[in-house]
Amino acid sequence: MYNKAVTVEKGLRMSEPLDAKAIRDEVIHYTCVSNCFGKRDNAAGCCKMADRDFIIGPIDDAQEFLKRLNTRDKAKYKFDDIFIEYKEGSKLFPDKVSWQDPNHYPALRLQMNDPEFACNFLSEKQECTVYGIRPKTCRNYLCEHLKKLVDLL
């Protein structure tokens, strides 16, 4: 769950000596914006459901994220604008197991008219539009592909 715009910034720092954490961060960034799931030029796979059984939740810091968002965007949003709760989500995708578990909620709303069902905050350029204030779930998430890569470091 990364942002291409940040990669440019980070790329400029590549000439500086890197410690282990910085190397790990660079590998994560490169993978997420250029080689997501090990596919060249693929980005932000975990910001979309696509045809997988996948839900972007639970968002444990939902209220805090909503607060950050409303501070940034001048109190524009209510909880339901941003999040889906179990009662609604379980009916939206009845054939997807991950949407049938109450523990996976609240989840981030998706772009329902997008064939890839991207998160509402993912732009057409595959950038997270709330990157600096994104939920903890997004900040901490490592998919299986990325976990394996990071374990090699």
Ligand code: SF4
């Ligand atoms: S964590 Fe995995 S799925 Fe998500 S953007 Fe990074 S490589 Fe892609």
Ligand code: SF4
């Ligand atoms: S909030 Fe940002 S990082 Fe999290 S799923 Fe949505 S687009 Fe991806």
